Amino acid sequence: MISNQILQSTLDGLKQITRVDMCVVDTEGVMLASTFGEEADFRDAVVSFENSPAESQVISNYQFFKVLDEGHLEYVLIASGNSDDVYTTGKLTAFQLQCLLVAYKERFDKDNFIKNLLLDNLLLVDIYNRAKKLHIDTESRRVVYILEPEGDGEAAGLEEIRGLLGARSGDFITEIDEKSIIIVKEILLSDGPKELNEYALEMLDALPQEKRATAIIAYGTVVGELKDVSRSYKEARMALNVGKIFFEEKHVIAYSRLGIGRLIYQLPIPLCKMFIREVFDGKSPDEFDEETLTTINKFFENSLNVSETSRQLYIHRNTLVYRLDKLQKQTGLDLRIFDDAITLKIALMVVKYMKHMEKSPDY
Incomplete structure (x- = not known):
């Protein structure tokens, strides 16, 4: 499901280009995003339009368009006016929304896959089958980082961190609990301990100043196969916990540098x-x-x-x-x-x- 904020920014951008007012409603006619000056009530019209076989329809000087997700109705787009230009704009906007639905679903599927991978909830055969379908390389070198933006406090939003870190196509950023952000980072063959530490410092530098002062980031060891990512995650989790006990003054904690603290913790x-x-x-x-x-x-x-x-x-x-x-x-x-x-x-x-x-x- 696309967030209302994304829907609104999409409509605002298209209105600046086309000068056509539009709104998006859900299948019950509830307004999700709109460029109309006043909020209109389209519930009865939407129900009537949903029950019709038409993909688009003109009702009371408004053009209605169905936005489908794999054949199922997800949204109804409503454009103000009944000219050919409005129709063309409405069709293009409906197509744009359908593309956004596909992109968001793919990202959701990848995010769900990575979460289950980290938590060891997948069989080995499922890992490789799903990775192939999601176009995820299974043999890249990766390391897992765990970032707590505000120490023991509530973590910054996942989308905020994604925007700050600007993940590459091979990186994955997700969350498993409300306090920490998980970064599964793809690294180069030449990257060693120095580069891993520098990546951690870059992530801290990307945070706002007020979060950076109390943030903690821990990371595990490098793994060469996708199936071993959960091991790096467990190491990073232990590094975070051990670091809070024995290395309180540090903001970056590596599993490989825990020393006897790792043994005592167990x-x-x-x-x-x-x-x-x-x-x-x-x-x-x-x-x-x-x-x-x-x-x-x-x-x-x-x-x-x-x-x-x-x-x-x-x-x-x-x-x-x-x-x-x-x-x-x-x-x-x-x-x-x-x-x-x-x-x-x-x-x-x-x-x-x-x-x-x-x-x-x-x-």
């Missing part, structure tokens, strides 16, 4: 609690003061380098050593030893994951 909560009890001996990492947490994070950022960490924290090297010794007494872990450092790093990430899950409505 751990059951009871196992996480048991691990934390064993590492901290019944204590909670929440008991660390801000100074200690800042020291730990900066130490990790600098790959356990004492000199660089003390320099960036603007403290003496001995002060940093004192803090690390104090932390060792509290936890039994010496961050200058790699095994202890990785244990604490994982433990802090597990705690962050547990807090996130406790806030989740599905917890």
